[in-house]
Amino acid sequence: MAAPRSPARQLLARLLRRRLVLFALVALVVVVVAALFAPWLAPYAPGRMDIAHRLAAPAARHWLGSDEFGRDTLSRVLFGAQQSLLVGALVVVLATVLGTALGLLAGYVRRLDAPLMRLTDALMAFPDILLAIALMAGLGASMFNVVLALGIVYTPRVARIVRGAVLVLRELAFVEAAEALGAGDLRIMLVHLLPNLLSALIVQGTFIFGYAILTEAALSFLGTGVPPTTPTWGNMIATAQQYMGQADWLILVPGGAIVLVVLSLQVLGDGLRDALDPKLQRLL
Amino acid sequence: MLRYLMRRIGGLIVVMLLVAVIVFIIARVVPGDPVAVMLGSSATPADVAALRTRLGLDQPLVVQFLIYLRQIVTGDLGQSLFLNRPVLQAMADRAELTALLTLMSAAIATLIGVPVGVISAVRRGTLLDQAATALSMFAASLPSFWVGLTLIEYLAVKMPWFPVAGWGDPGAGFGEHLHHLVLPAIALGLPNSALIIRFTRTAMLDVLGDDYVRTARAKGVGPMGVVVHHALRNALIPVLTVIGLTIATLIGGAIVTETVFGLPGVGNLIVSAVLRRDYPVIQGSLLVISGIYVLINLAVDLLYALVDPRVRF
Numbered sequence: 001m002a003a004p005r006s007p008a009r010q011l012l013a014r015l016l017r018r019r020l021v022l023f024a025l026v027a028l029v030v031v032v033v034a035a036l037f038a039p040w041l042a043p044y045a046p047g048r049m050d051i052a053h054r055l056a057a058p059a060a061r062h063w064l065g066s067d068e069f070g071r072d073t074l075s076r077v078l079f080g081a082q083q084s085l086l087v088g089a090l091v092v093v094l095a096t097v098l099g100t101a102l103g104l105l106a107g108y109v110r111r112l113d114a115p116l117m118r119l120t121d122a123l124m125a126f127p128d129i130l131l132a133i134a135l136m137a138g139l140g141a142s143m144f145n146v147v148l149a150l151g152i153v154y155t156p157r158v159a160r161i162v163r164g165a166v167l168v169l170r171e172l173a174f175v176e177a178a179e180a181l182g183a184g185d186l187r188i189m190l191v192h193l194l195p196n197l198l199s200a201l202i203v204q205g206t207f208i209f210g211y212a213i214l215t216e217a218a219l220s221f222l223g224t225g226v227p228p229t230t231p232t233w234g235n236m237i238a239t240a241q242q243y244m245g246q247a248d249w250l251i252l253v254p255g256g257a258i259v260l261v262v263l264s265l266q267v268l269g270d271g272l273r274d275a276l277d278p279k280l281q282r283l284l
Numbered sequence: 285m286l287r288y289l290m291r292r293i294g295g296l297i298v299v300m301l302l303v304a305v306i307v308f309i310i311a312r313v314v315p316g317d318p319v320a321v322m323l324g325s326s327a328t329p330a331d332v333a334a335l336r337t338r339l340g341l342d343q344p345l346v347v348q349f350l351i352y353l354r355q356i357v358t359g360d361l362g363q364s365l366f367l368n369r370p371v372l373q374a375m376a377d378r379a380e381l382t383a384l385l386t387l388m389s390a391a392i393a394t395l396i397g398v399p400v401g402v403i404s405a406v407r408r409g410t411l412l413d414q415a416a417t418a419l420s421m422f423a424a425s426l427p428s429f430w431v432g433l434t435l436i437e438y439l440a441v442k443m444p445w446f447p448v449a450g451w452g453d454p455g456a457g458f459g460e461h462l463h464h465l466v467l468p469a470i471a472l473g474l475p476n477s478a479l480i481i482r483f484t485r486t487a488m489l490d491v492l493g494d495d496y497v498r499t500a501r502a503k504g505v506g507p508m509g510v511v512v513h514h515a516l517r518n519a520l521i522p523v524l525t526v527i528g529l530t531i532a533t534l535i536g537g538a539i540v541t542e543t544v545f546g547l548p549g550v551g552n553l554i555v556s557a558v559l560r561r562d563y564p565v566i567q568g569s570l571l572v573i574s575g576i577y578v579l580i581n582l583a584v585d586l587l588y589a590l591v592d593p594r595v596r597f
Contacts, residue, residue: 020418118295122302125574127536130554134570137558138310214427218540221429224558237430244437251437255430263425270421 014275021271024264031261035081042075046231055247065249067240073253076231080254083232084213084261087146091212092205094151099158100201104189106159107166117163120156128153132215136224143226146216153215154208158201165200169193199276206269210262217258233258285589292585296578303578304356307570308349311563361568366560371568374553381451381461381549385472385541386534388465392473393480393530396423398523400477401484405492406511416481424478428537432471432544439467449546464547472541476530483526487519494518521591528584532577 016022034041044050050061050070058065064073106116123131135149169175170193178192213233219225220234228235233254240250336342340351355362361371404416440448446467452460491497492515500514539551546552550569557565 118298118302121295121299122306122574125299125303125578126570127533127539127573127577129536129539130570130573133539133554133558134307134310134566137561137563137566210425214425217427218429221427222540222543222555222558224555234427237427237433241433244433245441248437251430251433255427255434258427258430259422259425263421266421266425 011275015271018271018274020267024267024271027260027264028268031081031257031264032085034078035085038075038078038082042072042078044072044075046076046079047071048075055243055250057247058249064253065247067236067247067250068243073249076236077233077253077257080231080233080236081257081261083143083226083230084216084234084258087143087150087216087226087232088209088212090147091150091154091216092209094147095154095158095208096201096205098151098155100162100194100197102155102159103162104166104193107163108170108185108189108193113163116159120159123152123156128211128215129218132219133222133224136219141224141227143230146219146225149219150212150215154211157208158204161200161204162197165197166193169196199272203269203273203276206265206272210265210269213258213262213265289586292582296582299578300575303571303574304353305349307567308352310570311567312345356571361571362564364557364565365562366557367562367565371564372572374565375550375569375572378548378550378553381465381547382535382538382542382551384461385465385468385538385547385549386531388462388469389473389476389534389537389541390527390531392469393477393534394527396474396477397480398484401481401523402488402511402516404481404485405488406507408489413485416485420478420481423475423481426475428471428475429540429544431474432468432541435467435471436545451547451549464545468541468545468547471544472534472537476534476537479526479530480523484519484523487522488515491515491519521588524591525584525588528580528587532580535573535576 016025048071050056050066050072052070053061053066054068054070056066056070058073064077066072067076102116102120106113126134132149132153135152136145139145139149175188175192178188183192216225216232217234217237220228220232221238223238225234226232228239236254237251240247240254244251340348343351359372363369364371364374367374400416400419404413407413435446436448440446447464451464497510497514500510505514538549539554541547542549542551543555550573553565554569556562557569
């Protein structure tokens with residue numbers, strides 16, 4: 001007799017039925033592992049200069065070519081993956097924590113609903129990139145501030161979705177039962193509502209991860225993101241601009257890395273949305 | 285309808301007030317004294333104190349905000365610290381380029397998005413549909429600045445079909461301006477076609493299953509006729525909404541694209557203001573662009589009501 005399958009196993013099975021989602025998952029795992037093991041996988045240190053082979057085209061010595069200082073493109077993209085993925089992950093964490101808190105309060109505490117939602121409306125009245133560079137202008141260019149700025153930019157999206165889900169959930173019998181048993185607001189929000197939001201948060205987090213990587217790259221490209229001494233993918237493209245005519249790999253490699261990761265995240269997010277609770281699909 | 289309009293305008297005013305608060309706060313979170321930053325390192329303490337008084341920075345925060353609000357309401361967005369002219373004037377000088385770029389990008393996003401979305405819906409479940417979905421996800425994963433650089437490299441440098449950068453000579457004709465904007469508009473429009481593809485597909489699928497489409501088919505209307513005259517017409521309503529929202533997004537995207545192509549538009553103004561810490565320009569452009577953004581959203585909702593007689597408020 002087959003063992004009963006856990007919900008997580010069922011989800012995974014449904015998720016992997018789509019071949020594209022499987023590819024995306026494999027691509028993401030490869031990129032994350034490559035980033036984690038960059039110090040061992042990279043053929044050279046990211047800052048090591050090979051002056052004799054500046055702007056070298058892809059060849060045996062430098063698989064993906066080298067930049068204007070003879071630094072190895074492959075090594076820099078691998079180390080750049082660490083920075084770009086770290087920024088993306090931290091933005092997801094920050095936006096999810098802030099957005100969930102705001103969304104729970106707006107959805108469950110009635111008198112806070114209107115003020116909090118108008119605040120998110122106001123934050124969403126700025127185009128993402130504009131709010132991000134304005135915040136960076138105030139905060140100053142650093143990786144920490146990029147995370148802070150993008151965390152603020154993506155908080156309203158999470159808050160709206162959480163609020164929408166809470167408005168549905170709060171009418172269900174189990175919340176009423178908890179209220180009848182005398183559970184306080186905080187307990188209901190954290191113990192009863194929060195676990196039910198998990199799947200919506202995972203889907204949204206996957207998409208925000210991708211947006212954050214794209215926006216971080218754009219900020220760094222504009223010179224208002226992570227300082228250029230750190231090789232993020234956006235920074236690599238920004239400096240490579242001047243050498244584009246002689247060395248197009250300097251643009252194509254980091255750009256391709258961004259597209260690969262963001263595309264995989266979108267495919268995965270899409271697959272997750274379809275595989276998860278159909279009741280939540282309306283909200284996302 | 286009128287009541288709905290009044291309510292929406294009321295909500296809009298509240299949101300814009302909050303926007304003003306956010307803009308005000310952003311300029312106040314600057315580490316260190318903004319006045320010292322503005323005056324540079326050679327300023328004496330007396331200079332700093334004088335400018336603080338002139339800008340009203342010695343007043344309590346609430347008073348400062350009220351002063352700021354009064355300025356905004358009277359259309360005074362302050363003076364640029366570097367350009368030696370009013371912020372609104374500096375923005376107006378560059379608005380034509382940005383507006384043109386936004387509209388051209390929207391046109392490109394629509395020209396890609398609507399046909400691909402329609403084909404995808406009509407050929408639902410086929411390889412063509414999957415290819416369209418893949419295209420929309422791929423487009424959404426493209427960093428627009430990277431697309432821009434790649435286009436410059438291949439279509440302006442290696443194949444000199446388009447100008448590498450800029451907007452032409454000051455006296456250049458409209459056609460030449462447009463020629464300069466082709467690559468920027470593709471760089472900005474292509475990534476933003478993703479949402480239009482998806483919305484068109486969903487909207488078409490909704491409509492294609494409707495009875496009236498079946499009736500049209502039964503009456504012998506050809507497949508093209510059904511799709512274009514019957515289905516697309518009705519599917520266009522949600523598609524219009526998403527095009528409106530895309531235009532709002534494109535205004536933000538123009539900031540990056542103008543930098544890539546060295547275009548002297550509003551986006552370029554904002555980026556140089558950020559790099560030079562020209563706070564009045566940053567604040568002013570935040571206010572104006574969010575105002576446009578909010579107005580476009582309102583316009584889209586009202587358009588919805590005009591186009592679709594079933595929508596009643």
